[in-house]
Amino acid sequence: GAVVSQHPSRVICKSGTSVKIECRSLDFQATTMFWYRQFPKQSLMLMATSNEGSKATYEQGVEKDKFLINHASLTLSTLTVTSAHPEDSSFYICSARQGWGNQPQHFGDGTRLSIL
């Protein structure tokens, strides 16, 4: 149980393109979904937290107009990197948590984004 699917797994696109990444909880309802960014050989950095039907809460330093997050249902959240540039190239990982208590976060397999 507790499977989180992230799509696509890899994206290579030109500078200026907008890229959408999907995160789905397959076998549970995700009250909260999280988006992380991971640079090579580093730990995960939280970008934003989103609850279903609410606006996302962004961490300090993360541009909300650059990284658009939509959490329209209890099983789907999307991250859109708008007008992506090479410095946006990174490994983006989503996670999902069921309920409001102590349930752990379960992670997707990540999306490798490369902007040329």
Added chain:
Amino acid sequence: GQQLNQSPQSMFIQEGEDVSMNCTSSSIFNTWLWYKQDPGEGPVLLIALYKAGELTSNGRLTAQFGTTRKDSFLNISASIPSDVGIYFCAGQARDYGGSQGNLIFGKGTKLSVKP
């Protein structure tokens, strides 16, 4: 903000050896989680700890929630080549509103196992 100190940063061991890694914090957590991440993939939950002093096993893995609530360790017994990867600890505390706060991650322990 809250920070986790995870050590060691990396380990090179022989197959069959036991492994131990730990995380410490200057502040209290009410949940400790241990994840493993393989290259190019997302972290996979190994063990979740919810109570101070709790000792939990998952196969060859054992983790403990420190009694001070400021530390946790993970042990792997009789390591095998597929144990290779990066292990992250993560702590979670309640925020001022009483809700679950965000996960704070350690910097990871990279494990290499020599067959």
